[in-house]
Amino acid sequence: MEKKVRLISLYELYQQLFTEKQQAYFEEYYFEDLSLAEIAENHQVSRNAVHDQVKKVEHGLETYEAKLGMLEMAMTYEQLLEKIYAAESLETVKALLDEARIEVEVTIGRD
Structure with missing residues (x-):
């Protein structure tokens, strides 16, 4: 996944974990x-201050994802839903749901 698209996807999941200032800088950037x-001119701060905050958000997003895995989980569920919608029989849907249940149990059990 392209870096910018990944960061935006992560931000949509974790944005509330950052300060208003960090959110503003990230969104403007x-x-x-x-x-x-x-951005620095708009907020009357130095360019370096904006750079530092944007980098902190980027690093924080990757850190949260590494620990919580919400984007990975969302992508997995999206793929599962696509398979369910494409399924041609009830048996296939049931098998896919069983597979998902097992995956959820494994995911919840991970440290």
């Missing part, structure tokens, strides 16, 4: 495509 200098 990734969603509004503003440069670090433009």
